[in-house]
Amino acid sequence: MGLARAALEAAIDMRGQLVYVNGRERVRIELTLPPEVPYGFAALPQYETERLLEEYVIGLGTTIERGTELLSFTQDEDGVTAVLRTAAGAEEEARVGYLIGCDGAHSTVRKQLGLTFEGGAFPEEYMLADVEADWDLPYGYGVRSSHVADDGSTDDLLVCIPLPGTGRYRMSMLVPPGLSTAATVPDGTGSSDGTGGTARGDGVAHGLEAGRAPELPHIQAVVDRLGPMPATLSRMRWSSVFRISHRIVDRYGEGRVFVAGDAAHIHPPTGAQGMNTGIQDAGNLAWKLALACRGEAGPDLLASYDAERRPVGEEVVGRTVRHATQGTDADPDDPRTVMLREAQLLVSYRGGPLARSTYGQARAPRPGDRAPDCAGLTTAVAAYLLRLLDILRGRTEHVLLLYAAEPAQLAAAAVASGVVRWPDGGPQAEHRPQTLAVLAREAPRTGLDGLAAVPGYHDAAGEFARLYDPDGPTGFVVRPDGHLGARFPLAVAAAALRDYVASLSMPAASPRA
Structure with a gap:
């Protein structure tokens, strides 16, 4: 999305556990x-992630109104x-084309849209x-680090994730009885909205609690019991008690209103999957x-959001x-597959409403798969090796990738795929995907000259x-979200691209049972 450099500068490498x-x-x-x-x-x-995202969208001209x-x-x-209602307390009305509820586990948008949020809560705090x-x-x-009782159950737990800074960690552990909120909120409905606010009373026990916060001695006592070696804790930046639930909506939107992130799915923080999924x-x-x-594109394209993302949410929650x-x-699974899945590089929309093309070997990346780097x-001209990811970075439109051994074919x-108009009856806007050409390894490097204004690269x-x-000779369409939209023989590139553009104006999907 264009944030990799800033994120890498602010993060530390997570080597293992x-x-x-x-x-x-x-x-x-x-x-x-x-x-x-x-990247590894x-x-x-989270506070650094929020800072990077806020600076990024401000640079695009977007204003974030906190407290609204x-x-x-x-x-x-x-x-x-x-x-x-603004932070100053004034009420105002806004007329918009679409509304996206990214308003967390206690989402107002989800509730007013009438979406179900089935699941349950873990009893532990x-x-x-x-x-x-x-x-x-x-x-x-x-x-x-955990303690396992004689009956095989885990009765004590400490998890420490390294953060930027000397010896700094995000630590989580089971809450001692003196800090438990269960005595004051027996039905588990007292979780806050994650900002220290009051309880919503919606039955969703997830996120930071509004009760008493742990002090450094509470954390030190657990490290004394379970730490891999003696350690003295200091410089506590903040602390809280939190609950974990696992829930997912029955659908990701209705009409012109959608939900995303924690408003659509909540689950344990294992593997840091939540924010990345959102x-x-x-x-x-x-x-x-x-x-x-x-x-x-036709408005029914938006129906593919639920069809593509809800199965991913179900998999992550499970x-x-x-x-x-x-x-x-x-x-x-084998370790390689486990790591790729934890990195969310195996997310695929194969079989979804936008992945209609079946050209290519079964083992090859197909429409719906993530476009490999x-x-x-x-x-x-470039005197250094380039990565496809860097070439595609910052491109917000569809990209057409053309591959062949001969420059003339590319x-x-x-030329044939330069401008594709909508089919009869559709919008008359022109769809102009950005076109890149990749010349096969065996071809002479000087052969790129025949591509004229089309950026050409040699698969050295x-x-x-x-x-x-x-x-x-093969063509590929890379969607703006980095997934393959189409794959086709180069000889039929113009027709295949026309078919793909037409698929973006597909009829509405059948209602989910």
């Missing part, structure tokens, strides 16, 4: 990814009318604290909203609950061919 049971190290998990993945795992605190509350909304065929520890543990490794929700919905708002109750070894691309396909390392597995 040390697992202790009853005081003994049981396993050391290494968080390694295949060499074609450009990173640890970034949505009171109610109504929608009709032409738009949505929202009633807001946890303490959370941001502290410094003076122990001498390997840099970049988290800690999971951001991908937004990325999936945003490009579809943009096309609909510009009149370049996996994180399984890992929280049975451990990360509950899934029998690859290294080793060159040009006649040039002809580029052969990685594009290996990862995309083209069947001879």
Whole structure:
């Protein structure tokens, strides 16, 4: 999305996790990814993530109004009318084309839209604290230390995630009886909205509690019991008690109103999947909203948001609950697959309403799959190797990738696919995907000259061919969210691109049972 450099500068590398049971190290998990993945795992605190996102959207001209509350909304065929209360207490009315509820576990949008939020809550309460520890543990490794009782149950737990700063960790642990909110909120409805506000009373026990916050001695006592080595804690930045639930909505939207992030799905924080899943929700919905708002796609394209993202939410909720109750070894997959899934690089929309093309070998990336990154691309000018991810970075439109051994084939396909109009009866806007051409490894490097104004790259390392597995001259459409939209023989590029553009104006999906 264009934030990688800023995130990398603010984060630390998350190398792995040390697992202790009853005081003994049981396993050391290494968080390694295949060499074609450009980044490793990173640890970034939420306050830094929010700062980076806020600075980014301000740079795009967007204003964030903190303290503004949505009171109610109504929608009709032409738009949505929202009633807001500003931080100063004044009420105002806003008329918008679409409303997206990213308003958390206690979402007002979800409730007023009438979406169900089925699931349950874990009985345990946890303490959370941001502290410094003076122990001498390997840099970049988290800690999971537990005590297992004679009956096999876990009766004590400490999890420490490294953060930027010397010896700084985000620590979570079971709450002691003296800090439990269960005595004051027996039905589990007292969780706040995550900002220290009052209880909503909606039965969703998830997030930071509004009760008493733990003090440093509470955290130190748990580290004394379960820490892998003696440590003195200091410089506590903040602390809280929190609850965890697992829930998901029955649908991700209705009409012109949608939900994303915690408003749509909540689950244990295992593997830090929640925020990443929510951001991908937004990325999936945003490009579809943009096309609909510009009149370049039919409004029914928005129905694919639920069809593509709800299965992902279901998988994440199920996996994180399984890992929280049975451990990360509950899934029998090989380590490479486990790491790719935790990095959310296996998210796919194959079989979804936008993935209609079936051209290509079954093992090759197909429509709906994440477009692979690859290294080793060159040009006649750049004196260093390029990555496809860097070439695509910042492009907010669809991108047409053309692959062949002969420059003439690429040039002809580029010319034929330069401008594609909507089919008869659809909007008359022109759809102009940005076009990139990749020349096969075996071709002479000087052959790129025939591509004229189309940016051309040479597959010098052969990685594009290996990862995309083209069947001879092949074309690919990369969606704005980084997933493949289409794959086709280069000889029919113009027709295939026309078909793909037509699919963005598909009829409404059948209602979910």
